[in-house]
Amino acid sequence: MLHKLTSLRKLTFPVSSYPLEDQRAFLEALVANDFVEEVRVQSLNHRHLREFRRLVSETGIGGRVIFCAAPVEESRLDSDSFDAYGRDVRVRLYEISLRNEVYRWFRHLPTLHGLTTLDVHLRGAIDAESAGLFGQYLRNTQVLNDLKMGFSACRDEALVLLEALSLNTSITALDLERWCRTRRTARLLADVVCSSKNILAFAYYSEGRNASRAFFLAFAQHIDSNFTILSVKMLPRKREGKHWNRIQEVVTRNHTLLIHAARYVTGCVMQKSGAEALELMSSNPMLVSKVEEMASLSENAAKVLIRSRLADLDDMDFFMSVTGVVKESVVCEETAEGRACLGALPYDCWLRLRRFLRVADVIDRPQMI
DSSP: OGGGOTTOOEEEEEGGGSOHHHHHHHHHHHHTOSSOOEEEEEOSOHHHHHHHHHHHHHHTOGGGEEEOOOOHHHHOOOGGGGGGOOSSEEEEEEEEOOHHHHHHHHHHGGGOTTEEEEEEEEEEEOOHHHHHHHHHHHHHOSSOOEEEEEEEOOHHHHHHHHHHHHHOSSOOEEEEESOOOSHHHHHHHHHHHHHOSSOOEEEEEOSOHHHHHHHHHHHHHHGGGOOSOOEEEEOOOGGGHHHHHHHHHHHHHHHHHHHHHHHHHTTSOOSHHHHHHHHHHTTOTHHHHHHHHHHTOOHHHHHHHHHHHHHHTTSHHHHHHHTTSOSSOOOOOOOTTOOOOGGGOOHHHHHHHHTTOOGGGSOOOOOOO
């Protein structure tokens, strides 16, 4: 039956409901099916998960199987059961109230090596010990992409987590609720998000009016220098409207620059504006995906193409040509005084100058009417 479902892309498989023979038959059918892209597997019985992982390994379809942990209040996982989960693990810790339960979970988070999505909602404020463990995990993780935090935190605990977020290099989606309750922590949060080179999507919901106002003001003042963020979700109050409009302008600008940079990389646009966009968006995590999509390339091929375009901009002749200074190459006439000419500048010296020279620094020639 599975091979007939040509429009099916994702499905959930209840491991505990089928014996091993049926599980193997399901996986063998999945091997022959090219349409199903993702199979989510969840079970409260960790022995079943281990056996199913073995079958997945034998059939060689691990790339399409996602092992999901059940909510902690239902599963009550023990520390020795964390090995039951593979890559791309998604954990939801929802409405936990017992302090030792929270601490135990944060203590064992590093053992979930494939943890990519984490949703933490606590009934009360996070305590100092748990905040320290959680902060250490956030500083060290290299695979966590999506983080949601819904709990209150006192000043010291909030500062610990803010420092950890500022050092994290893997989180691309950050959703915060009931979190920074003071003006200081709200402003620090705005600085962390604005200076991030990896956060693409950000959501912030605060119950405190003063904290919310401080965040909006700081965020709107500093977001202009951010060329990474592509999505912002908040609930602005009426008096915060002008700050919210500024934030949305920057998000729209980043979307436009990302598309323009990808078009330049793929050769659709070979103008100064495209080169300028590439310089600004070269570190944006979404650029590779956008180039993949536009040029129908693999991830590695897209990365190689981006590096090649950036290397071209380090060539003096190409840089001067794409910015409109010269048509093809830099040619300088020797002066009677024997002064050094730009065209004779050694390549390493040019690269030193290039470190301080951006495409946007070259002023466009005025158009003659």
